Amino acid sequence: MAAYDPYDFANRRHIGPTVGEMTEMLQRVGAQNLDALIDETLPPDIRQAEPIEFGRPLTERRAIERMRAVANKNRLLVSLIGQGYHGTTMPPAIQRNIFENPAWYTAYSPYQPEISQGRLEALLNFQTLVCDLTALDIANASLLDEGTAAAEAMGMAQRVATSQADAFFVDKDCLPQTIAVLRTRAAPLGWRVIVGDPFRDLDPGKVFGALFQYPGVTGAIHDFTGPIERLHAAGAIAVVAADPLALTLLKAPGEMGADIAIGSMQRYGVPVGYGGPHAAYMAARDAYKRGMPGRIVGVSVDSRGHRAYRLALQTREQHIRREKATSNICTSQVLLAVVASMYAVYHGPEGLKAIAQRVHRDAVRLADGLTRLGFTVEPEAFFDTITVAVGPFQGMILRSAVENGVNLRKIGEDRIGITVDERTRPDIIQAVWRAFGGTDLAYDEAWPEARLSAGLARSSAFLTHPIFHMNRAESEMTRYMRRLADRDLALDRTMIPLGSCTMKLNATAEMLPISWPEFSEIHPFVPEDQALGYAELIEDLSQKLCAITGYDAISMQPNSGAQGEYAGLLAIRGYHHARGEPHRDVCLIPSSAHGTNPASAQMCGMTVVVVAADPQGNVDVEDFRRKAEQHADRLAACMITYPSTHGVFETRVREICEIVHAHGGQVYLDGANLNALVGLARPGDIGADVSHLNLHKTFCIPHGGGGPGMGPIGVKAHLIPHLPSDPRTGEAGAVSAAPFGSASILPISWSYCLMMGGRGLTQATRVAILNANYIAERLKGAYEIVYTGRNGRVAHECIVDVRPFQKSAGISVEDIAKRLIDCGFHPPTMSWPVAGTLMIEPTESETKAEIDRFCDAMLSIRDEIRAIEEGRSDRTNNPLKRAPHTVQDLVGAWERPYSREAACFPAGSLGMDKYWPPVNRVDNAYGDRNLVCSCPPVESYASAAE
Structure with a gap:
């Protein structure tokens, strides 16, 4: 890969660690360089042959000028x-x-x-x-x-x-x-x-x-x-x-x-x-x-x-x-x-x-x-x-x-x-x-x-409440x-290290255009010649997403990740019906899959058959094969997430796709973890037929406290006739009320692609994997990393096992999560996909300093647990059990066996800039x-x- 320009927008804005910090982190994880780490992490048979090329990335000023020119159309x-x-x-x-x-x-x-x-x-x-x-x-x-x-x-x-x-x-x-x-x-x-x-x-x-x-x-x-x-x-x-x-x-x-x-x-x-x-x-x-x-x-x-x-x-x-x-x-x-x-x-x-x-x-x-x-x-x-x-x-x-x-x-x-x-x-x-x-x-x-x-x-009467x-x-x-x-507590104050819900930078330059009247005040049913700017934006973004994923077409209509799953499965259903096989209604779903997967399959009238996971957390391929064979006459689809929901690159993903196709089914690959694939591997090349893409994760549309989202789907050519149809017709086929879903937030993802360029997007993926492996290495020894892949590496996220502490110290995963609030962090994903664990995803946007602050907080919490295990701290009345602590804990009587300072100012809490939870x-x-x-x-x- 060509040398990465540290002065590109990608490195100055979206990618947290500096080049020097990356060198330090690579030394800690024991990798010679970033290329070597990626080679050790991804299976070689899924790596894409050619890099993504979008031309030279645009500066913020140039990108805004480009957006303005398109808006004016x-x-x-x-x-x-x-x-x-x-x-x-x-x-x-x-x-x-x-x-x-x-x-x-x-x-x-x-x-x-x-x-x-x-x-x-x-x-x-x-x-x-x-x-x-x-x-x-x-x-x-x-x-x-x-x-x-x-x-x-x-x-x-x-x-x-x-x-x-x-x-x-x-x-x-x-x-x-x-x-x-x-x-x-x-x-x-x-x-x-x-x-x-x-x-x-x-x-x-x-x-x-x-x-x-x-x-x-x-x-x-x-x-x-x-x-x-x-x-x-x-x-x-x-x-x-x-x-x-x-x-x-x-x-x-x-x-x-x-x-x-x-x-x-x-x-x-x-x-x-x-x-x-x-x-x-x-x-x-x-x-x-x-x-x-x-x-x-x-x-x-x-x-x-x-x-x-x-x-x-x-x-x-x-x-x-x-x-x-x-x-x-x-x-x-x-x-x-x-x-x-x-x-x-x-x-x-x-x-x-x-x-x-x-x-x-x-x-x-x-x-x-x-x-x-x-x-x-x-x-x-x-x-x-x-x-x-x-x-x-x-x-x-x-x-x-x-x-x-x-x-x-x-x-x-x-x-x-x-x-x-x-x-x-x-x-x-x-x-x-x-x-x-x-x-x-x-x-x-x-x-x-x-x-x-x-x-x-x-x-x-209405609205009688004083508010x-x-x-x-x-x-x-x-x-x-x-x-x-x-x-x-939002990203503007702290890292939000949520596994499977990528919380990365939403750059200000990407956000600006959505307030412009030329984007915000266009009715979705205007004549086409009044929305030529939108048409250009959607077409170019679609082409870029096709290049990134290896698919042949994109539908922008689904306006959430779950809607994308639903639309993708409907496309598969339509394909089987068009081929005269409406009886195909079985969907194989791994036990570790996102909860949205079986819910979406049920909405499409499919029968969910759960596939077991092996001791390493991977899909049990032999169980998968048996169930595919058992339901061969009715097999409609499988739904898999890649990298897996356990945060590793499974090595037999191609084999899983081949098994499904051999028995007449289609492969739905969940795009939730695309942040670990962009520029390195393409779902369409691996063997998937359809994926939804969470633009509110990998492509920088902000989560907004739980929405807005966008979940467009990419499909291979044979599924194009079964993409969502125009809702204005009143006929079946539409999955959302507007033809292009939540179109006004698409400028965010397009700006991200324009300012990153193909190299920048690829570098973001590589650094996301580096940051996750760095956290896993720093926490190793204090905590068990539940699953690892090839060469002991994780993908863009890692699962930390805290289950042993329930027995040794009476400390639950919730206790640790609430104590992290005292440290000024949003807790990682709790108890999913494995009960009693924390799934951590730092993303590429976080700096080494913020990642180290998080690791210091986690290690400090481990010390507090150790104090309970060794009898130096009370098992039921300790900082973890009473977390989070508020300003009110600084005043009045204090009859707890730990100090107010220990309660309210643990490692990572930033002193004078500390976040105080209101309750x-x-x-x-x-x-x-x-x-x-x-x-x-x-x-x-x-x-x-x-």
């Missing part, structure tokens, strides 16, 4: 297309302090509640907002988008309904993309989707549930109380897809009797962004809470009895229940849910209602003007959307609208849909009138008479957001026994410590 018109996507205004204070703040966007999922109290409070606000708007009992902390939320609601309805029917009814006035996603989700599970008029075509006795749109895509507003009562009489479940802004003026779904409500919170301050990312919502009746997908934030107490937040009911989740799970941890959009919740805090109920009233007035003004021009406008009652009959003049009017700077929605061949929004102003309404021929129509400032159905006007009535001076808002951020250890069991999932009343805060 997008034509930014006013889009009144609607169809679930609306213009909105993110308050600048939220944009600067949340959306563009690394304290918020670099955080991990809040599985360690003591260091996640800020985002957990923001998510509790989100859940309260959703419960209040929908008048339902419990809400989750967000889903991916409205289409997938509807699909999740359909699955939930089937689980909880007493009806034994196999069909789901869908209102014909639902969003077309939602209907497409529902059809895709239903087909593998054998459910029928019936689309029709809820008041004429619904037969409650033949369905397990129904979905109603409120307001409908045509603008119609209906009271669904009657159809819902008939569904309940037949043991079926009622789901309402509701616009959350309209709900400030309209009767809530829960007041109609709905069991579940879903929708998108996009218009609560989240940019439309060519389709995403946006936070969907789901709310339900309390009786169905254990059947609800997604994360739920709950209220508990810490060891002092103080109020603390945590994720509730985690036993529903797929990392625990696998294919039997009702919840998937990869189906949330935390950062966008936080933005939406802050938008509600910023405006309060009065402000939200005022926005809704202004939107409705503008829609009425627009409709009245078109009526004066002689057009037939429907419906009679509406909120923000109207449908105009234009006959043969449709094409001319649509073209005229574009000439006037406005996009409208084509409906059939003779109608046009128009949706106004928060950003609509008089000049926009006049531009629409001009498009319809009303060049002389004057705008009237007088308030028109409302066109909402009188019987559907909202009478119930939505705080002083909304910007100083107070900014301080509130800062206080919440200070309670969390002591959280009581998880208490939170599930006393489930509270919305903002408690203020008076209850005083009783929390009693």
Whole structure:
């Protein structure tokens, strides 16, 4: 390999250790040089023959110039297309302090509640907002988008309904993309989707549930109380897809009797962004809470009895229940849910209602003007959307609208849909009138008479909690957001060494373009000639990802890693059906696989057959072969992760692929660990047919506290016909609501590739492997490294065994994790894939100093355990058992057998820059026994410590 230029952007920004530090680390691990270490780690038969070549990497300045040139190819018109996507205004204070703040966007999922109290409070606000708007009992902390939320609601309805029917009814006035996603989700599970008029075509006795749109895509507003009562009489479940802004003026779904409500919170301050990312919502009746997908934030107490937040009911989740799970941890959009919740805090109920009233007035003004021009406008009652009959003049009017700077929605061949929004102003309404021929129509400032159905006007209060009535001076808002951020621990403060959830640098230069209007304000359904910049970006990024992976095509539609798994398995399913082999439905999955794997296989209607692991943690190839032969007639696929979930490069991966192909199956290779492959080996060359790529891991899109994510899939040529289809058609095949998923965050990954170049990407992989082996070597002796591969090397992560300490000192893996918080670190992945262990992944972004600080902390903790083992420290009252420690532990009586200094300032804690967790250890069991999932009343805060 050519000498690496230490002055490339890759080394100065994304790669932590300097060249000199790498030399020191290589000496410690006993490798002659970096090339030698890689040769000792990877099996030679998987190494790619040719290096990745993207041309010379761009500097930050050049990359930003390139991004600006591409952004300028997008034509930014006013889009009144609607169809679930609306213009909105993110308050600048939220944009600067949340959306563009690394304290918020670099955080991990809040599985360690003591260091996640800020985002957990923001998510509790989100859940309260959703419960209040929908008048339902419990809400989750967000889903991916409205289409997938509807699909999740359909699955939930089937689980909880007493009806034994196999069909789901869908209102014909639902969003077309939602209907497409529902059809895709239903087909593998054998459910029928019936689309029709809820008041004429619904037969409650033949369905397990129904979905109603409120307001409908045509603008119609209906009271669904009657159809819902008939569904309940037949043991079926009622789901309402509701616009959350309209709900400030309209009767809530829960007041109609709905069991579940879903929708998108996009218009609560989240940019439309060519389709995403946006936070969907789901709310339900309390009786169905254990059947609800997604994360739920709950209220508990810490060891002092103080109020603390945590994720509730985690036993529903797929990392625990696998294919039997009702919840998937990869189906949330935390950062966008936080933005939406802050938008509600910023405006309060009065402000939200005022926005809704202004939107409705503008829609009425627009409709009245078109009526004066002689057009037939429907419906009679509406909120923000109207449908105009234009006959043969449709094409001319649509073209005229574009000439006037406005996009409208084509409906059939003779109608046009128009949706106004928060950003609509008089000049926009006049531009629409001009498009319809009303060049002389004057705008009237007088308030028109409302066109909402009188019987559907909202009478119930919402957002009564004081948090939505705080002083909304910007100083107070900014301080509130800062206080919440200070309670969390994110990448801007410390290393997050999570195995299998690569937490690497999200460079500022990569993040800048996602705030530009040319990317953030493009509607996903604009004409193609208005999104040429996006087309160029997506095409070039796709080509680069194909070069990296060895695949022939990429679909950008899946908007999470779990969605990528699902889309990849659907492609395999489609391939078998196209070949006349629909009976192939068995999926072989190793016992160590990600919990999402069996959950995704089950969603595709596949039967999961678990394959054993050998004593070294590798796939037991002989067991794999036996099961492939046993199920040869039905074998559809296998799902493997490479490098393995145990952090090693298995040497027989090619053989596994050959076994599957020999028995008629396809190979799905999970891309979660691609950070150990880029530039060194390509899944498509190893023998895989399809992989999902976690752009929020390997390709630098930030985790955002648990979303946004992107999980595009790469496929070999024979699977291209079975990639996800365009959701706008309403036909089965789409897996997400937007054609390119969360397109507005793709500039991050593209910028990363442009600034790294092929050599930089390869060097990042090599250094990730070096950093992991350095940690393994430094911790060796104090801790057992559970699995190693060739020559005793690990891949990009290593598993540390702490199980012996339970017996020797009464110390659990959780005790060590919480003690690491005292040291100022986010704990590594706990008890996965091996119970009672810690899986550590440093990534290439971490400097040697930070890695050494982490190792020093781990060695110090081992010394504390040794003190317990030797009787020098109490077995039940010691720094590990009482961790984490807060500022409150510095004051008051101290009756513990260890010092305050030992408690609060262990190795690695950075002295004056120490992170102080806001709460002591959280009581998880208490939170599930006393489930509270919305903002408690203020008076209850005083009783929390009693």
